[in-house]
Amino acid sequence: MKPKLQTSIIIVNFKTYLEATGRKAVELAKQAEKVSKETGASIIVAPQFADIARVAEAVEIPVFAQHIDSIKPGSCTGHVLTDSIKEAGAVGTLINHSEKQLKLVDVDAAIRLAREKKFISCVCANNPSVSAAAAALKPDIVSIEPPELIGTGVAVSKAQPEIVTNTVKLVREVNTMVTILCGAGISHGEDVAIALKLGTQGVLVASAIVKAKDPYGMLREFANATKQ
Amino acid sequence: MKPKLQTSIIIVNFKTYLEATGRKAVELAKQAEKVSKETGASIIVAPQFADIARVAEAVEIPVFAQHIDSIKPGSCTGHVLTDSIKEAGAVGTLINHSEKQLKLVDVDAAIRLAREKKFISCVCANNPSVSAAAAALKPDIVSIEPPELIGTGVAVSKAQPEIVTNTVKLVREVNTMVTILCGAGISHGEDVAIALKLGTQGVLVASAIVKAKDPYGMLREFANATKQ
């Protein structure tokens, strides 16, 4: 069930959108699975913690958590134990999303924990130098997302391509293996295609899919762009 | 499904114990349900976020979350949306557990959010004056848990009864309606009985049940103590 990271990938972050909560999370994940099967694109969905079990039961595409806490089992009331979300069916996790930022030491600890639990780690970063710092910690995936563009519909790959190319350059200087994604404002297939041309291996998206009138159609457009 | 708060209650916090994660969370919740049906005791279980859906599907006793974030739907990746855990089947939540402490303003905001969503709020506090402060924010339940006794097997009600009586006194001065629980080290039926005699309406327990050789037997002992 591990996504083939060598091919282009699309991670759909469900965030805490009501359009992607509970039953609607399951429905959206099924749309993503349909697109994945039809196009062969590697699509990952990242629902809320309480929805992971139902989503993972309903679809065969990989399911990520949106966050893990770098804790050991035991006395951590209210925290997210990797064993718990893994048993619920997740195979990886976002770490340090701009809406859930972690201390530097906890980014490191979460990556180590993911590695130990054979969990795919995707660390988010807000700029090229932070992306390089994250890459130095050897996660599976680094995703650059300039916070000022998130949710704007202004695609980072189109509006600020130098952020993406600079990220690819700085990250590759410290880590030749890590998968590099970009996100923020990705709204069209073209934005995805440009992201790949700039040297990334895929995109991290949210509102463009979750809040689309036709999530299936939009995701299909994104998926097609990864196959060209 | 709302627990009758006027009677004595027992909340079992599953924390992040492996003994109460995933399938084992469901099993433990079923034991709790069995005790509740047999004794008539009001028992609430509080599993991890990812386990709420399965647990709530498996049992009819009330299910609490261990924490909620005071957020609105939307862009809060990695946070706990009340709508999400409510749809998963939870009917209430712990707030400000000593292992997940919140800012004062967020304790207030979480209580308001719970009220708005018709969710039962149980605010944890570390000492009598903090319990009174929490009670001033008008949650449904306040639970006093001296952190230094949590997980020790030394029961607050037995070892430091003055903490409990002082809490009851200070809380009642600011709030005559709130349900008062105590926790930390509760390990025997006697500890529960004393807690009730000291003026509380029940207990918040964790390791004594979760890590018991015979959780059913132990919980039954606690439940019986609430019925005397």
Add this chain to the structure above:
Amino acid sequence: MKPKLQTSIIIVNFKTYLEATGRKAVELAKQAEKVSKETGASIIVAPQFADIARVAEAVEIPVFAQHIDSIKPGSCTGHVLTDSIKEAGAVGTLINHSEKQLKLVDVDAAIRLAREKKFISCVCANNPSVSAAAAALKPDIVSIEPPELIGTGVAVSKAQPEIVTNTVKLVREVNTMVTILCGAGISHGEDVAIALKLGTQGVLVASAIVKAKDPYGMLREFANATKQ
């Protein structure tokens, strides 16, 4: 040097304004002292940590810190030790300002620490119920500041008097001794006068003084309003 809390007081929070940093902090404090001596008004200044020593050396009016950490001496690099700011000349501190919010348990711990060190504690709160919760912890002063009005020039006492009167009502139900201030948007002597009429014992101000063309004149207007 302890301010007479039974009379009306004005606390001037210097925040991190450049207009109230370093040498300018000393100058502003001297203006405040001048107004205090001329009018008999009780004025307190709250400069940044690094400016406390110079300000306290330069003026005789009380100096507050803007925050203390509830820590013990020792291994707390980068934290604010009460002994340190006390030796620098401070006699009290703001706690839980809306720009430096603390966990509920840390608000309690900071108040206790202040009490132990014979330091005046002024806890800030964002709404009436949080003010009551803070008052239950028995600080010397509670200050209600609706964050949405801070820095707007729209005075809480004039625009939303019910917030102030409701705060006074709820706070007095749990604490008859605590001094009650209000702040946010206070810009005219009239705003101060209304605040006092609504049942407070003074105001917490910042930008209206710090960023005034004539801080002395403005503070004098405020001071006069407390004497009517």
Add this chain to the structure above:
Amino acid sequence: MKPKLQTSIIIVNFKTYLEATGRKAVELAKQAEKVSKETGASIIVAPQFADIARVAEAVEIPVFAQHIDSIKPGSCTGHVLTDSIKEAGAVGTLINHSEKQLKLVDVDAAIRLAREKKFISCVCANNPSVSAAAAALKPDIVSIEPPELIGTGVAVSKAQPEIVTNTVKLVREVNTMVTILCGAGISHGEDVAIALKLGTQGVLVASAIVKAKDPYGMLREFANATKQ
């Protein structure tokens, strides 16, 4: 007043020790200055915020803050504005000390802020990979301090030399310019000498000096070890 970073350096972190607070901070800084003048060693002192002005006035050796907040002037009550501590006389700062850990994005922002303000930045890290991540953000200094050894008297350079050599190796792969220090448990001149042999350019020390019966003698021993 900028320390010559190309030579070996010793940073003395005063933490929140009472032995290095207020007047005692000034005395200790004077001892450090004396050793520096006598031995030619580059010694930096890092007192608490409220002590920076007095210390910087009393000595000519460089003074660091223990932390800065990555904020702009204005509405940041209770935070540490770089302009404020710079005007007080500091020329640099620790960042992300294990006792004041920052979010990854804030480590980056603090380093940028320091650079913009011509402030020397010394980022602390808990292990080799976090040191490399920190180095990727291009601070002036990186200091590796395994938290489990801090304050133990068991020197990292002697007890776990592989942590130091591994740090040097990983850091140099991403940054050839940064000054590398190590700390934790450094208690003897020999520990300092070994640290330098392992490839560092100096040490970050605290309790061994601050709590020494004879801080001057101990510091002199450390200073001599840097000159061999």
